[in-house]
Amino acid sequence: xxxxxxxxxxxxxxxxxxxxxxxxxxxxxxxxxxxxxxxxxxxxxxxxxxxxxxxxxxxxxxxxxxxxxxxxxxxxxxxxxxxxxxxxxxxxxxxxxxxxxxxxxxxxxxxxxxxxxxxxxxxxxxxxxxxxxxxxxxxxxxxxxxxxxxxxxxxxxxxxxxxxxxxxxxxxxxxxxxxxxxxxxxxxxxxxxxxxxxxxxxxxxxxxxxxxxxxxxxxxxxxxxxxxxxxxxxxxxxxxxxxxxxxxxxxxxxxxxxxx
Amino acid sequence: xxxxxxxxxxxxxxxxxxxxxxxxxxxxxxxxxxxxxxxxxxxxxxxxxxxxxxxxxxxxxxxxxxxxxxxxxxxxxxxxxxxxxxxxxxxxxxxxxxxxxxxxxxxxxxxxxxxxxxxxxxxxxxxxxxxxxxxxxxxxxxxxxxxxxxxxxxxxxxxxxxxxxxxxxxxxxxxxxxxxxxxxxxxxxxxxxxxxxxxxxxxxxxxxxxxxxxxxxxxxxxxxxxxxxxxxxxxxxxxxxxxxxxxxxxxxxxxxxxxxxxxxxxxxx
Amino acid sequence: xxxxxxxxxxxxxxxxxxxxxxxxxxxxxxxxxxxxxxxxxxxxxxxxxxxxxxxxxxxxxxxxxxxxxxxxxxxxxxxxxxxxxxxxxxxxxxxxxxxxxxxxxxxxxxxxxxxxxxxxxxxxxxxxxxxxxxxxxxxxxxxxxxxxxxxxx
Numbered sequence: 001x002x003x004x005x006x007x008x009x010x011x012x013x014x015x016x017x018x019x020x021x022x023x024x025x026x027x028x029x030x031x032x033x034x035x036x037x038x039x040x041x042x043x044x045x046x047x048x049x050x051x052x053x054x055x056x057x058x059x060x061x062x063x064x065x066x067x068x069x070x071x072x073x074x075x076x077x078x079x080x081x082x083x084x085x086x087x088x089x090x091x092x093x094x095x096x097x098x099x100x101x102x103x104x105x106x107x108x109x110x111x112x113x114x115x116x117x118x119x120x121x122x123x124x125x126x127x128x129x130x131x132x133x134x135x136x137x138x139x140x141x142x143x144x145x146x147x148x149x150x151x152x153x154x155x156x157x158x159x160x161x162x163x164x165x166x167x168x169x170x171x172x173x174x175x176x177x178x179x180x181x182x183x184x185x186x187x188x189x190x191x192x193x194x195x196x197x198x199x200x201x202x203x204x205x206x207x208x209x210x211x212x213x214x215x216x217x218x219x220x221x222x223x224x225x226x227x228x229x230x231x232x233x234x235x236x237x238x239x240x241x242x243x244x245x246x247x248x249x250x251x252x253x254x255x256x257x258x259x260x
Numbered sequence: 261x262x263x264x265x266x267x268x269x270x271x272x273x274x275x276x277x278x279x280x281x282x283x284x285x286x287x288x289x290x291x292x293x294x295x296x297x298x299x300x301x302x303x304x305x306x307x308x309x310x311x312x313x314x315x316x317x318x319x320x321x322x323x324x325x326x327x328x329x330x331x332x333x334x335x336x337x338x339x340x341x342x343x344x345x346x347x348x349x350x351x352x353x354x355x356x357x358x359x360x361x362x363x364x365x366x367x368x369x370x371x372x373x374x375x376x377x378x379x380x381x382x383x384x385x386x387x388x389x390x391x392x393x394x395x396x397x398x399x400x401x402x403x404x405x406x407x408x409x410x411x412x413x414x415x416x417x418x419x420x421x422x423x424x425x426x427x428x429x430x431x432x433x434x435x436x437x438x439x440x441x442x443x444x445x446x447x448x449x450x451x452x453x454x455x456x457x458x459x460x461x462x463x464x465x466x467x468x469x470x471x472x473x474x475x476x477x478x479x480x481x482x483x484x485x486x487x488x489x490x491x492x493x494x495x496x497x498x499x500x501x502x503x504x505x506x507x508x509x510x511x512x513x514x515x516x517x518x519x520x521x522x523x524x525x526x527x528x529x
Numbered sequence: 530x531x532x533x534x535x536x537x538x539x540x541x542x543x544x545x546x547x548x549x550x551x552x553x554x555x556x557x558x559x560x561x562x563x564x565x566x567x568x569x570x571x572x573x574x575x576x577x578x579x580x581x582x583x584x585x586x587x588x589x590x591x592x593x594x595x596x597x598x599x600x601x602x603x604x605x606x607x608x609x610x611x612x613x614x615x616x617x618x619x620x621x622x623x624x625x626x627x628x629x630x631x632x633x634x635x636x637x638x639x640x641x642x643x644x645x646x647x648x649x650x651x652x653x654x655x656x657x658x659x660x661x662x663x664x665x666x667x668x669x670x671x672x673x674x675x676x677x678x679x680x681x682x
C-alpha cells in the first residue's frame with residue numbers, strides 16, 4: 001500500500017518535472033524579439049508543417065463532408081427535412097468536427113514529424129553542437145516550429161471546413177438531388193460568425209497551442225537513442241490526441257453548455 | 261618551464277542523480293599543446309568537454325578557460341568564449357538539412373557580419389584544409405562517416421579557434437580514415453597554434469600525437485604525463501589500460517559466485 | 530528545396546487559409562458587408578415565446594425583413610418582450626401590425642411573422658406591437674384537445 005502511494009507520488013513529481021521543463025522551454029523559446037533571419041526559418045517551418053499537411057487535410061475533409069452529408073440526408077429524409085442537411089453539416093463541422101479532426105490529423109502528421117525531427121537532432125548531437133557554437137537551439141530550432149504550428153493549424157481548420165462543406169454539397173446537391181438554394185440559404189440563416197465559426201476557431205487555436213507544445217517538448221526531451229525517438233514520436237501522437245479530445249469536451253461545455 | 265595553461269580545472273565535482281561523475285577532479289591543459297583525455301568508457305570524458313564548453317554546470321569547483329570562469333559566466337561571456345572554441349563531436353553532428361558548405365559557414369554566419377563572398381571564400385579554404393573542397397555541395401547524408409567527420413572538423417576550425425576539442429575522433433573508422441584524422445588533428449594544432457584536447461580510448465592513435473595525457477577513472481585523475489611515462493606507470497590500473505590487458509584491476513569476470521557452485525546449483529536445481 | 534518555390538508555396542498556403550476564413554464568414558454565415566444598413570427597432574409582447582431564439586428571423590409574407598435581437602421577460606405581467614431589429618427606415622409598418630410566432634416546416638426553428646395592419650399611423654423606433662399570438666406549444670395544444678373532448682361528453 002505504502003509502495004503504491006510512493007509510486008504514485010513519484011509519478012506525480014515526474015509529471016510536474018516534465019510540466020516545469022516544458023514551460024521553461026516554452027518561455028525561453030518564445031522570449032526575445034524575433035529577428036529578420038528568424039523569419040526565414042519560420043517560413044521554412046510553415047512549409048514543413050502547413051503546406052505538407054494540406055494533402056491529408058483536403059482529402060479527409062472532402063470525404064468527411066461527403067459522408068456526413070449522406071448520413072444526415074438519410075436520416076432527415078424520414079422527416080421530409082432534407083433541406084436541413086446544409087445547416088446540420090455546417091453546424092457539426094464548424095463547431096466540432098472541423099477543429100477536432102483537423103487537430104487530430106495534424107498531430108499525427110505534423111506533430112509526429114516535429115518530434116521525430118527534433119529528437120533526431122538531439123540524438124545526433126546537432127543541438128549540442130549548435131549550442132557549442134554559441135547559437136541557442138531554442139531560438140533556432142524550437143521557436144520557429146512553435147510559431148509555425150500555432151499559425152498553421154487554424155488556417156488548416158478553415159480550409160478543412162470549406163472543403164468539407166463543399167464535399168457535403170457535392171453529395172447533397174449533385175448526387176442526391178437536393179435543392180442548392182435550400183442548402184445554402186438554410187446554412188446562412190443558421191450559421192453565425194461568432195457563435196459557430198468564431199468559437200470553432202478559438203478551439204482550433206487552443207488545439208494548436210497544445211499539440212505544437214507537446215510535439216516540440218517530446219522532441220526536445222527525447223532519450224537520445226533510436227528507440228527513444230520512436231517512443232517520443234508515439235507519445236506525441238497519443239498525448240496530443242487525448243488532450244485534443246479532453247480540451248474539446250471542456251471547451252464545448254463552457255462555450256455551448258446551458259447550465260440553467 | 262613557464263606553463264601557461266589554457267584550461268585550469270580545480271576541485272571539480274558533479275553528480276547525476278546518485279551517480280558521481282566527477283569527484284574533486286584537477287586538471288591543467290597547457291596552451292598550444294595537444295593534450296589527451298583517456299580512460300575507460302563511461303567515465304564522463306564527454307561530459308568534461310561539455311563542462312569546459314559551458315554546457316553543463318558542475319556542482320562545485322572552478323573551470324577557467326582562457327581566464328574566464330565558465331561556471332559563472334554570463335550568456336554574453338559564454339557567447340564570446342564559444343567563438344574561440346571549436347568542437348568535433350563523436351557523431352560529427354552535421355546539420356542534416358544543410359549542405360556541406362552551409363554547415364561550415366554556420367559559425368561564420370552566427371558570429372560575424374562578413375559579406376557572403378568572404379564567407380564563401382573562407383568556407384572553401386577550410387574545406388581545402390581537410391581535403392574536401394570538392395564536396396562542398398553535397399548533403400550530409402551523401403557523405404561517408406570519415407568524410408562527415410572531416411567536414412565537421414572544417415566547421416570546427418571555421419573561426420580559427422584557440423581551443424579545439426575532439427570527442428572520440430578515431431572511433432569506428434577504417435585505418436586510412438583514422439590516419440587522416442590523426443594527421444589533421446596534429447597539423448591543425450601546429451598551424452593554428454591552438455590548444456587541442458582529444459578525448460579518446462584509442463590508445464595507439466592518441467599516443468602517437470599526444471604531448472600530454474591525463475588518465476581519468478572514477479571521477480578523478482589517476483595518472484598524467486607524457487605517453488611513455490604512463491606505459492610504465494606505478495599504478496597497475498593505468499598499465500592495464502595503456503597496454504590493453506584484458507584482466508587486471510578492472511576485472512574480466514563480472515561479479516558472480518564460484519563456478520563450481522553455479523554449475524552444481526543448475527544441475528541439482 | 531529551392532527558396533523561391535518554398536516561399537511561393539507558403540504564400541499560397543497562407544492565402545488559401547485566409548480565403549477559407551473569408552469564405553466561411555461570407556458564404557456560410559451570410560454576413561453582409563453592404564455598408565451600414567438602415568435599421569430600426571420595435572418591441573413586441575408575447576404570452577409565450579417557447580423555442581424562439583436570438584437572431585431568429587422576422588419575416589413578412591415570407592420575406593425576411595429583420596432579426597430578433599433581444600428576448601426579455603416582464604415579471605409584472607408574466608409576458609415576454611421581444612426586441613425586433615427591422616431593415617430599412619421606420620415609419621413603414623402600420624401601428625396595428627400583428628406578430629405571430631410560427632415554426633419553420635414541421636420541426637424547424639421558430640420565427641416571427643408580421644401581419645400588416647390598416648391604420649394610417651406607423652410604427653416608429655421603439656414602438657410596441659401589441660397584437661400578438663404566442664408560440665403554439667404542442668403539449669398545450671394536446672391538452673386543449675383532450676379537455677375539449679372531455680367537455681363534449
